[in-house]
Amino acid sequence: MTKTLKLYTNGEWVDSSNPSMQNILNPANQEVIAKAPKATKEETEEAIKAAKDAFESGVWSERTPLERAEVLLQIADKMEENLDALIELEVENNGKTKREAESDATDAANTFRYYAGLLNNSSGEILETDEELQTMIVKEPMGVAGLIVPWNFPLLMSVWKIAPALAAGNSIILKPAEITPMTVVKVFELMDQTDLPKDVAHLLMGSGSIVGQTITESKDVDIVSFTGSTEVGRTIMQAATGNLKKISLELGGKSPNIIFDDADLDTAVDHALFGIFMGSGQVCSSGSRILVQEGIYDEFITKYAESAKRIKVGPGNDEASEMGAIVSEKHMESILNYIQIGKEEGARLVCGGNRIERDGMDNGFFIEPTVFADVTSDMRIVQEEIFGPVVVIQKFKDEEEAIKLANDTDFGLAGGVFSRDQQKAMRVIKKVRAGITWVNTYHLTGVQAPWGGYKQSGIGRSLGTYGLDEYQETKQINISTDPKPIQWFN
Numbered sequence: 001m002t003k004t005l006k007l008y009t010n011g012e013w014v015d016s017s018n019p020s021m022q023n024i025l026n027p028a029n030q031e032v033i034a035k036a037p038k039a040t041k042e043e044t045e046e047a048i049k050a051a052k053d054a055f056e057s058g059v060w061s062e063r064t065p066l067e068r069a070e071v072l073l074q075i076a077d078k079m080e081e082n083l084d085a086l087i088e089l090e091v092e093n094n095g096k097t098k099r100e101a102e103s104d105a106t107d108a109a110n111t112f113r114y115y116a117g118l119l120n121n122s123s124g125e126i127l128e129t130d131e132e133l134q135t136m137i138v139k140e141p142m143g144v145a146g147l148i149v150p151w152n153f154p155l156l157m158s159v160w161k162i163a164p165a166l167a168a169g170n171s172i173i174l175k176p177a178e179i180t181p182m183t184v185v186k187v188f189e190l191m192d193q194t195d196l197p198k199d200v201a202h203l204l205m206g207s208g209s210i211v212g213q214t215i216t217e218s219k220d221v222d223i224v225s226f227t228g229s230t231e232v233g234r235t236i237m238q239a240a241t242g243n244l245k246k247i248s249l250e251l252g253g254k255s256p257n258i259i260f261d262d263a264d265l266d267t268a269v270d271h272a273l274f275g276i277f278m279g280s281g282q283v284c285s286s287g288s289r290i291l292v293q294e295g296i297y298d299e300f301i302t303k304y305a306e307s308a309k310r311i312k313v314g315p316g317n318d319e320a321s322e323m324g325a326i327v328s329e330k331h332m333e334s335i336l337n338y339i340q341i342g343k344e345e346g347a348r349l350v351c352g353g354n355r356i357e358r359d360g361m362d363n364g365f366f367i368e369p370t371v372f373a374d375v376t377s378d379m380r381i382v383q384e385e386i387f388g389p390v391v392v393i394q395k396f397k398d399e400e401e402a403i404k405l406a407n408d409t410d411f412g413l414a415g416g417v418f419s420r421d422q423q424k425a426m427r428v429i430k431k432v433r434a435g436i437t438w439v440n441t442y443h444l445t446g447v448q449a450p451w452g453g454y455k456q457s458g459i460g461r462s463l464g465t466y467g468l469d470e471y472q473e474t475k476q477i478n479i480s481t482d483p484k485p486i487q488w489f490n
């Protein structure tokens with residue numbers, strides 16, 4: 001039977017007063033797996049008020065770091081006990097492969113552990129600012145954090161926000177993407193089984209234009225942490241001006257992966273495949289533009305296309321599948337449209353380019369790994385984020401041209417360099433205007449490292465100590481060591 005999801009607010013699972021429901025589909029076969037509520041503006045405002053009251057009551061915001069750490073560890077334990085369920089739900093709802101979902105679920109549990117660890121080591125600063133003054137620097141929670149997440153990593157992106165926001169002592173309102181609420185609902189079910197006070201965390205499913213917009217405009221929300229498209233990021237920035245709330249934006253990318261003549265070719269081909277086809281290319285940091293030096297350009301393309309054609313596309317729950325489904329029909333159509341644009345722009349289609357509707361994929365949203373070569377910087381498929389299994393390959397002459405091409409987009413999220421010459425690789429990677437970069441590898445990173453973009457790929461950083469800072473205010477407390485009148489006047 002199709003599951004009917006509910007909103008979670010004040011520790012209760014409740015129906016929305018809005019009778020309209022969102023069908024939640026499995027993109028591998030279009031089966032309806034659940035129906036999700038669409039919260040109203042009033043319900044969103046009530047949840048924000050409850051979160052604010054919880055914050056002001058101090059029930060969580062005034063707990064000691066060690067007490068908060070203990071609860072984060074309880075959540076991590078619960079997630080680990082329920083890892084299989086989380087993996088299954090993520091595969092079913094997002095379309096990704098089991099291997100990908102397993103990596104996400106494990107990373108998500110570790111994110112709670114990491115922030116618990118930071119709390120266990122939390123400390124402030126004391127400055128000797130004046131002869132008769134000591135200045136303490138302390139971090140405090142901000143208040144209500146509005147957390148808005150996309151559909152491509154429903155579980156991991158939610159946890160990247162929930163864990164540091166709660167660690168800092170905030171109350172939270174989370175809004176998942178309309179089409180992928182399943183794993184987030186599970187996380188809230190698990191949090192409900194811990195000692196997290198009931199009115200601190202609220203989950204609201206619903207549309208961006210109602211729930212998202214209400215959160216962003218609310219004067220009672222102190223920070224909006226948003227992950228999603230650059231286009232919506234711009235709307236968020238404008239809507240947040242009412243109370244000048246802090247915003248943290250993790251946005252789109254069109255990241256360059258630079259392969260020099262002297263790279264180990266097999267390593268470069270392997271990582272450049274992983275760089276774009278992991279997650280069916282629906283990954284913000286995908287290496288979606290491969291720049292290859294002229295000496296190995298043809299050889300690289302031949303090897304790369306041979307490997308791309310061998311990628312086993314299929315339903316995520318099939319252990320043999322290496323690349324899963326596209327998240328929705330709408331998004332699949334958008335990717336296929338970009339493939340058509342690429343052909344019309346004169347790019348050379350080396351392989352792929354089609355929807356797959358055979359071998360158990362008849363009713364799902366699957367696209368072949370697609371490789372375009374001989375592209376130029378003025379093409380839309382080189383400039384715009386396609387967010388699918390489509391990669392463009394461009395030729396460059398020398399180091400200078402590689403850097404110029406690499407930086408020639410509005411985005412600045414990620415980038416990679418492949419070369420056996422370590423000094424050259426370092427020289428080049430330092431000139432790539434992006435926040436997340438790799439040398440002779442791609443995509444690998446850790447919860448300890450700051451995640452975020454330059455240029456139109458975002459503002460602020462997730463993860464690491466930087467991620468905790470996003471959800472904290474910094475206060476100076478100046479203490480006189482010798483209290484007496486200063487006699488400025490008279």
Ligand code: NAD
Nearest residue numbers: 149150151176177208212213228229232250251252253284
């Ligand atoms: P999206 O921008 O369409 O939606 C993201 C979220 O914003 C959803 O929950 C949506 O309902 C909500 N939203 C929509 N309109 C809103 C509004 N007016 N006010 C408030 N909220 C609103 O993005 P998507 O299609 O779900 O995700 C794909 C995008 O996310 C890609 O561009 C990708 O690069 C980006 N992304 C970035 C990172 C990163 O770390 N930089 C990570 C993952 C995804």
